[in-house]
Amino acid sequence: MKNKSIFKVLACLAIMSFNSVAFTDTAEIINDCMDCHGNNGISTEPDMPTIAGASATFIESALFAYKDNVRPAQQSKYRFGDISKAPTDMKKIVDQLSAQQISDIATFFAQKPFKAAKQGFNQALVSDGKKVHEIKCQRCHNSGGSDPDDDSGILAGQHSLYLENSMKDYQDGSREMDKKMQQKIDQLNSDEWQALLAYYASQQ
Structure with missing residues (x-):
């Protein structure tokens, strides 16, 4: 009986640890997104889209399009944070993501307010x-x-x-x-x- 109790405790700790790691990974991925797309997904770079405020459905579709090779993934250097990191592209990034992580990322940025770019126009x-x-x-x-x-x-x-x-x-x-x-x-x-x-x- 004692061994069973210890097993249950260890199992609970393992589940808690797994959930913690998964959350940390997703948070790190979101921060990685912001290193190109700007704080909370509001881009200050003219070649980089603002993703804040877009619908979760749209963001998910865009990420899966990269994953499925139906959208070109241009290589880009990091614009913020650790800019010494090697250039990457969206295909390389999304290939590392699970469907749940893609959903979580889409939900995070969809909940942020969109901010229009200040730019010149005719x-x-x-x-x-x-x-x-x-x-x-x-x-x-x-x-x-x-x-x-x-x-x-x-x-x-x-x-x-x-x-x-x-x-x-x-x-x-x-x-x-x-x-x-x-x-x-x-x-x-x-x-x-x-x-x-x-x-x-x-x-x-």
Whole structure:
């Protein structure tokens, strides 16, 4: 009986230790995310998206897209924290994550408030960009691209350079998209795209 009691105590301690390690690992991963995406996921780097405030569904989908090789993972150096760490990419990072960790990370950043990037834009193009958005983008990107609940990502106030790079990935086929989005993007000319960038950047 005594041996059974000792076994139960040891088993409980093992479970507590495992849970503690799992939590620490997830916390470390979140801190690692912030070393590129900024404090609480608010990016100050023009080529790095702000992930704070996006829906958990959107963030999870993005992480699994890297994991499944349907989204290109560009190598990047660390911007904050220990910047002496070797450059990495999203594919290398997500390949180390469990489904539960991905869910926890998505939930953490989804609960943080989005903050629009302070950036320059062409004021003369904003009105045209709004019209293009309402005709070609509004159906999936609600409220001028600012509604996280549509699970399509936040465009309004996102860094223009990041959006430009994303568009290039869509256009060259290296980033997967659904057929409806493909049709809309194929219809955009360069002037319309520049107008869209101005419109999204103007929402500060």
